[in-house]
Amino acid sequence: MEKIFTLDQIKQVLPQIDPIEAIEQGFVAYSQGRVVVPPVGEMIFDHPPGDVHIKYGFIKNDDYYVIKIASGFYENVKLKLPSNNGMMLLFDRKTGQLTAVLLDEGYLTDVRTAAAGAVAAKYLAPKKVQRIGIFGAGIQGRLQLQYLIPEIDCHDVIVWSRSQKTLDNYKKTTEHFGLNIQTTLDARAVAASCNLIVTATPAQRPLISADHIQKGTHITAIGSDTPEKIELDPALLQKADLVVADSIEQSLLRGEIYQAIKAGCLHRDNLLELGNVIADKQLQRKSDDQITIADLTGVAVQDIQISKAVYKALTA
Amino acid sequence: MEKIFTLDQIKQVLPQIDPIEAIEQGFVAYSQGRVVVPPVGEMIFDHPPGDVHIKYGFIKNDDYYVIKIASGFYENVKLKLPSNNGMMLLFDRKTGQLTAVLLDEGYLTDVRTAAAGAVAAKYLAPKKVQRIGIFGAGIQGRLQLQYLIPEIDCHDVIVWSRSQKTLDNYKKTTEHFGLNIQTTLDARAVAASCNLIVTATPAQRPLISADHIQKGTHITAIGSDTPEKIELDPALLQKADLVVADSIEQSLLRGEIYQAIKAGCLHRDNLLELGNVIADKQLQRKSDDQITIADLTGVAVQDIQISKAVYKALTA
Known part of the structure; x- marks a missing residue:
């Protein structure tokens, strides 16, 4: 199960990466039309209310495709569980083999959002x-x-x-x-x-x-x-x-x-x-x-x- | 990582389940309009050619929602890898928490397809x-x-x-x-x-x-x-x-x-x-x-x- 990584493992390596550079390159590829992002998949629940989003895509000629599953169940606080949750799945773009499951519990979404804010400030402040x-x-x-x-x-x-x-x-x-x-x-x-x-x-x-x-x-x-x-x-x-x-x-x-x-x-x-x-x-x-x-x-x-x-x- | 199950583990328990009954109940729920199945997500690749499908949904008032990721990369044979691959993810419908990752490599799709054939024969032969x-x-x-x-x-x-x-x-x-x-x-x-x-x-x-x-x-x-x-x-x-x-x-x-x-x-x-x-x-x-x-x-x-x-x- 060497392909599965928990939030703890992910947090440990975060200081070693440069998300600014990664996100910057991503935005450039996106604006140049080199990113394929199909429509977001969605499931909506009631009693208790919740929503699930599946975002996925790939950069053309890249090595991977990525599927992210994110959920928000806002009554989770009553159960002392986090409202937001999620995971990211990496696959080999040439074979479809699973490369990694990042059980980040939604944390990498927070990080990539923060990194995007820093990128915007870097170029516009x-x-x-x-x-x-x-x-x-x-x-x-x-x-x-x-x-x-x-x-x-x-x-x-x-x-x-x-x-x-x-x-x-x-x-x-x-x-x-x-x-x-x-x-x-x-x-x-x-x-x-x-x-x-x-x-x-x-x-x-x-x-x-x-x-x-x-x-x-x-x-x-x-x-x-x-x-x-x-x-x-x-x-x-x-x-x-x-x-x-x-x-x-x-x-x-x-x-x-x-x-x-x-x-x-x-x-x-x-x-x-x-x-x-x-x-x-x-x-x-x-x-x-x-x-x-x-x-x-x-x-x-x-x-x-x-x-x-x-x-x-x-x-x- | 008690939530992650490999194909070997899945094959071991298959003799203990009754897929006929499970699939039968599923079809009945589906025809009664009790199943929510949003449009299938899709990514298509070339060089080498491949396709990825994301199927997902839930039975109303059930305990889980399920997301299946399936791929077909037909030049994998050259690499001595299976063409078809896949995994199924179960989540708690009330909280969005990940319940299980079934790394079945597409095998459960084969099984549920075979079970559907048996169900059809059971009622129509x-x-x-x-x-x-x-x-x-x-x-x-x-x-x-x-x-x-x-x-x-x-x-x-x-x-x-x-x-x-x-x-x-x-x-x-x-x-x-x-x-x-x-x-x-x-x-x-x-x-x-x-x-x-x-x-x-x-x-x-x-x-x-x-x-x-x-x-x-x-x-x-x-x-x-x-x-x-x-x-x-x-x-x-x-x-x-x-x-x-x-x-x-x-x-x-x-x-x-x-x-x-x-x-x-x-x-x-x-x-x-x-x-x-x-x-x-x-x-x-x-x-x-x-x-x-x-x-x-x-x-x-x-x-x-x-x-x-x-x-x-x-x-x-």
Whole structure:
């Protein structure tokens, strides 16, 4: 059973991999049309409610194809089980033989999402970041910070959440990063002092209004991956100089971009795709005054890339 | 890693389960509309050619959902690897927790297909079977016989294939069943002497013409699961008194029924579904003179049922 790897084994090798590079290359391949990602498979349950998604695909001429199974059962808390769960399966693209089962319990999805946030900041943040603002003090809010830090030269952070208890816990679990971490219940305090902001909440109403954002700010919106969720004022996308999607196709159906287009604040012709931004300097931020927004809804190529990188480290 | 089971472990417990009962109940649930089977996921590769299918679903109010991954890479023979491969994953329907990984390498698909053949014969074969005819001497031809025998009181068998070598090998590997097994290269010899026939070949042209089949014969067609493959003369489906599909919906798109409708030999209003035939005596064979045909294209509920039964035995 040398093909099966547990979450513990996966966590052990994570420090050895460079997810930023893996995810970057994935986005570039995706925007160049070199990734095959069929429609997501879905099962919806009630009593108790839950949903299961099967995401799968491959990069053309690559060695593997990847199938990810992810679930969310929100009443699991009652049973003291995690709501989210998942696994990633790697197969040999030439023979169909199973290469590896990564029993990551959904953790690699969190990691690849955080790495995508860091990639967006790497290519879109202003040169000098005064302070990093994080909306959301959950696991994704923590991981976003963890993966941002090596890419961004800034040690001042302010974190917003609705609950002081969550904020205290956030501070406790991130203080070993060696940062100056402030917390706040006031969203405006983040907008007023930060020029790099990451939103990682399940909000269904905008957290920040367009007026509060300073010139020269980059915002990465992570939280909304459905047609219902929204973190940014649609007028903010109208105000932005650059609006970048991880997948333009997907962003037309869900997330901030979907919401802003629906509100008449944005036209699809004005969208850029992250893989193209990475590959072409001309598409990146042009001055320290521009407002840039990256809307990340999550693309299967991230799963492909993270699972390959982890598997390589596990068998090195 | 007590959740992971290998093909060896699975084969060890197979004699302890009753796949006939499991598959039967599955077909009944399916025909009663109690099974949720979303569209099959698919990836197609070239250089070397291969295909991957993801079949998944659940029976309403059941304890599990099941995801099956199956692949066919036809140049694997060059590498001395099996062409077909696969695994089945069981999850807890209430929490999304992984229950079991059955690394069956595609074998349980063969077993559930053979068990479906036995179920069809159990409900449709004439009371007295003179001789069993098997078309196709591959693994499915062998398994069909193995699962038929406990259901059908008959020890005379004739097997057809295009190759005498394959037939000799078939005879060698089935003689321990305690049967009188004849082999033939002449398809008419099967039609002339058998009133229970199973076709399990990848034929793309009919193996038997309508004229050769005797009154009172039941035929189960297993081989065709695509729009291209065909084993039975479309006129034979016209001649038949009962034509039964495992899934009517699916049979309109592939298999013998699809071919016969396309040829103008059959109307969809005249189709029965196997789960309804099992549940309702009125829909079964009415006399020993009738010609009956079951066209099995394979339904995900079979995967659900076989994996649950195997898992239960593995953990008993």
